[in-house]
Amino acid sequence: MNDHSLTGELLLLKTRRPDTRNELRREALRLFAERGYAAVSMRDIAEAVGVRQGAIYNHFAGKQDLLAALMIEHMETLILALDEALSGESGPIARLQAFVRFHVGYHIDKPDDVFIAYMELRNLEPEGRERVHALRNRYEAVLRDVLAEGLRNGAFRGPDAAVQARALIAMMTGVTVWYREGGRLGRRDVIESYVQITLQSVGIDYPIGGED
Amino acid sequence: MNDHSLTGELLLLKTRRPDTRNELRREALRLFAERGYAAVSMRDIAEAVGVRQGAIYNHFAGKQDLLAALMIEHMETLILALDEALSGESGPIARLQAFVRFHVGYHIDKPDDVFIAYMELRNLEPEGRERVHALRNRYEAVLRDVLAEGLRNGAFRGPDAAVQARALIAMMTGVTVWYREGGRLGRRDVIESYVQITLQSVGIDYPIGGED
């Protein structure tokens, strides 16, 4: 009885704080993006959060599970946000413009999430990799469909919707490499620059004159 | 005397083969591209070449030196090849077209070199990183200058030569992610697709009608 009560008190002082899981996620994300998955140790992550290494295993099954959680949750958030961003838009021109604004804005705001989802796919074990791959294809398909519709109805020009979708996504994602807050161009300028380049790339004048 | 002669013979059987350095380079390149620098051990590289781990240190000062050699030699080769590809071309349109053909073709042909130079910058120690960074800036400046000239003389339209150069390089480099030999589109088709997308992105009709 006495023993039991003492144990209970000790556990109360030392056991899971509610926000530790989120702090682990955040610091793991930051460190993985900075140095790469393989170059970050569980001890590095624990130290950044202020716990001991073993404590991580109260929240995640292991290092691999932590990476998978970061990548899958990111992709699901991204796709939900995209759906919302395009929900009010109709017609290929308006939808393409909305896609670019969303994609570039999101990538400016969450560069670490995006970077990891792109770079660490090869470090994911097959199960997680398949899931992330499928989510990525769904995302790409949204842009491909917009482009295909524009090519079909004559609003856009281009060689191939699939190639153009991949080309444009790579182009826009690249913003994470060079954009820095407080630089020569602000967030809004950068987004509008990509809108112009993208619309021109499908053969549309920008600013839009009197098309479609 | 006897000892000396014996030692000489043993060394002759076991000492540096002339091509081992290149084989180490090649296998290190392949493995770094496949798994990432931090996830590849010196033993992995040695095994791929068919020597023991310690033997690598006869050819490179260490793992870091091996990575630096791969990246710097790649960047220097890339820039020399670019200069040659543009040497016969004058005027922003012809030079832009030649740049795209060169860049996409080179990236299709040497995806591992390119991938490492992009991905492993953060694993390079400051000295090598500075050198690679400077070479990358030189490369980017070539495209930026072409774009700036076209914007100045009215051949191109766009928001900003620096942003457009980065956007286009990211777009073209992305070909390494999806292009596969024997796929739906051949090397030539892919290159011409990127040419069209790029020219349209700077406001030019393609195929080129009667401009400039």
Added chain:
DNA sequence: CCTACCGATCGGTAGG
């Protein structure tokens, strides 16, 4: 170029 070894560090676990 090999064998044999070094100290350091890794992901993960047991027991409390």
Added chain:
DNA sequence: CCTACCGATCGGTAGG
């Protein structure tokens, strides 16, 4: 959530 520990593996070196 901590302390203490496990076997495995790491980059690099000595000596031949």
